[in-house]
Amino acid sequence: MIIVALIAGFIARAVVPGRDPMGLGGTLLLGVVGSFIGGFLGFLLFGRDFEDGAAQTSGIIGSIIGAVIALLIYRQVRGNSHARI
Incomplete structure (x- = not known):
């Protein structure tokens, strides 16, 4: 999951234009959060894996x-x- 999260974080940062001053840890966290968001969207859209619940990768x-x-x-x-500052 860590490798998939890093790949997803790097690709997301490359696809979305603009600068993001985050290091490797931030990119990893972005990928992990993205994996759970993707799992939740898949749960909502496709209704599969009801046994696993909405919080899944x-x-x-x-x-x-x-x-x-x-x-x-x-x-x-x-x-x-x-x-606001």
Whole structure:
């Protein structure tokens, strides 16, 4: 899961334009969060794996999509907090 999370985090950072000053740990965390977001979206959209529940990890494609969503949310939160200072 760590390797998939790193790959998803790196791809999400490459796909979404702009600078993201985060290191390897931040990229890994982005990928892990993205994997859970992708798993949740897969649960909602496809209704599979009801036994596993909504909090589950996803594959590489779901992780990348989830990481892109997480990165966009992170930028919105970070951007709004800096604008108030």
